[in-house]
Amino acid sequence: CPNVPLGGVPSVLGCPRVPVGVSQPFWGVPMSLWAVPAVFVCPRVPVGRVPAVPGVPAGNTALVLSPPAAAPPLLLLGELSGEGAALPPGVLNVLVAPPGLCRALRAHPEVTSVTFLGAPQEELQAAVWGSPCRGPRLGGPRGGRVVVIVLDSADVDSAAAAIAATAAAPPALFPWGGCVVLAQDAVAAALERRLRARLGGLRLGDPLDPKTEVGPLPPGTPLPEGVVREAQEEGAQVFQAPLPPLPEGGHRFYPPTLISGAAPTWRCLREPAPGPLLVLLPVRGPAEAVAVASALPHTAAAAVWAQDVTVALDTADRLPQGLVWLNALDLLDPSGGCAGGAADTDLDEALREFGCPPWEQPPKVDEPLSPLVTVDDPGDPELAQAVAAARGAAPGWGRLPAASRARVLRGASAVLGGGHGTPEDGDTGDTDGSLQRALLRWAAHVERAGGAVQEVPGGRALVTRRPHGVLGVAWGWPCPLALELLPPALALGNCVVVVAPPGGVGPAQRLRKALVAAGLPGGALAVLPGNSRRSGCHLARQHPDGLWLCGGDADCDWASAVSVPRVWGVPAGLLGAPGQDPPPGAERELELRCTRPRCLWLPLGGP
């Protein structure tokens, strides 16, 4: 059934075997299959990406679990992969079952990694993954909506044409949820008029007919009737193109719909809905547009339409989405840097998930960090205060030029080396200078790293890495070198809240004093003493932008962490033994974990 599209229903991927021999960084792995959808049946029908494909080139075996409605293309893929000895038997397995089987799959001892694809459905994720977080490595959901910001200096006609084309045939990477359009007041009426004209002219029809522009809804997805009706009741103007006589074949069609005058409290903005649905909101200016776009859930990419270069670049820079187009929509290319999606990963990061890095085995540590003393956890108010202070400091610290941040780290290194302050309660201090070296190393790194300019069809893409914001670090026993995770996190622009065990509080406070003396803003680093066994959960409940769990017993249950976009169980071997250099690839891994990618597409005009 080639016209049954994917997307919109969850499927789960597990890797039952970790490949032997993939111990080096992954640049030798063929990347061709990751970025190109393996099943791209008909461009008129929104097709999701087949989940099994990414892990397989990295050497893993894959088990794809899918509900019956989305199964046929996957079964076809499984069949095709066996033909002609393309893949050895057992490498790609497709299982059609209800979602309840996910839990059993996850609990299976041989499954090492689980990825979730389809519509972002947090409840299902939480139910499936339960706790603890340190089970099989988790991948985030991919996919979401596109937010389009049209400012008053935009080419309104071109923007309307591009938006209508996207609503009709969403690209393979974002098959779910249509478009949210934020239009500045001055152009909102003109844009709406043009959108209505364009939506009225779209052709619905048989998905295999090359002339159709709008295909049917994926099977198994609900009609967005409820969303539209709710909008109508609340008083929005809803424009629906009339449905032409529809072809046979049991497809379900929904007419292209434009909802104008929506408010962020309505369902049509809170959740992505399937089908050709456009929601239009007026905003007063670029600043308000950025604020609204940052507050929308489940957005994967954004577009800024403005001919005024300064305003356009500034707005694009402030948006949180990982993939931002300038005066364009839906330009996608594997070489373009960012794969987009709610997980915001790019090529490097995505492939890294599927291989086994060389630091899984922790190095030998002679002395334990501290005797097993339990202390009280920091109370929720203290944590809340620390996280709020960090959040306040985050914009300032994150947007400082890299050179300033490097200067602060260098200053801190000098202060540490000078031996200010006295050691407290038995901490070993930084006698071997490894912390100093780490500070200097990361200061140098951050000065050099500026991002890349990638040539893409139609122009250039600026691929940069941006800090997450507020990172919560739950430091547990035994992980003596968690202190060395702080220089990269801070250097790359994050603000960190650390909950440290008794033996670690001293050195951490010393580092903090050194940094503050060198110029770090007060809230950017907070160190609180606590018991790591539960501190992970407490931290997660404060909704940081990322959560790192260092040490064997630092853990967090998924129910608390479901709102945290990135949870990372730091492998013990990542930093190497004390006094030794970190293993190869560790620096890159830390850089990838401390930042998220941002790809800004700049189409350049032809003659």
Place this chain on the structure above:
Amino acid sequence: ELGWISKVYVNRPAVVRHAEQIKKWKTVKGNWQAAWLLKAVTCIDLTTLSGDDTPSNVQRLCFKAKQPIREDLLKALDMHDKGITVGAVCVYPARVSDAVNTLKAAGCNIPVASVAAGFPSGQTPLETKLAEIRLAVEYGAREIDIVISRSLVLAGQWEGLYEEIRLCRAACGEAHMKTILATGELGSLANVYKASMIAMMAGSDFIKTSTGKEVENATFPVGIVMMRAIKEYYWQTGYKVVGFKPAGGIRTAKEAITWLMLVKEELGVEWLTPELFRLGASSLLGDIEQQIFYHVTGSYAPQHELAMA
């Protein structure tokens, strides 16, 4: 209304991308193709604008205009009694009387269009432009294609441009006026949009892309921008429809059909009539006739089979 053009922004890469998509549209086939081709024929302004035009070749052109497609081909399509002729015959002012006399003698009501106002460069004084227009109207031309002064556009003198076109419109009197924007020489798509709006505000009945003598004539990006201007003008005034004429560089039947499809998408079905859409072409008619011959007989005609224009 200078306010209408002060906030015009056109994003060139986006328009070019949209135009690339258009080239990928699947074209119609079979009977529908023949029907669209006949529609295209009725919208053609059959043109001869060479230095060596004489009464004899203008006369040949007029007869071809009266019978653009061979009688037996039309009979095979059962369209021989629908009065299929081209939209107009377009010639230089000096040849207008020859054309008018030939068409009158042939008993045909096709209008004669004359180029005027210093065609093709427009670099002549305003008085001679207006005199040329009045003379062309006197000789019997029912449509006048005037040329604007590109220097006014490039200098941003919109009031001057408006005044010039308004005076030309007054000089045309009862004749219907097409304003040639010479888009290849205007520099940017935003200028094309603004010049289109000024031309429409000053009273043009049609706006035309180019003289056919520039390096770059009618291309899809330019056509898209002009059609968007026409639509916006219609929306702003509420009733005034202005026609569109791409001219120059349209040589194949496939391009003609793509232009028709583009007009249908950007402007709407109401614009697909000779009153609101024309194709300025000369060799296009030959290719269309070939395609219709192919549709009727199943093979292409050798050159001598189809009458030359």
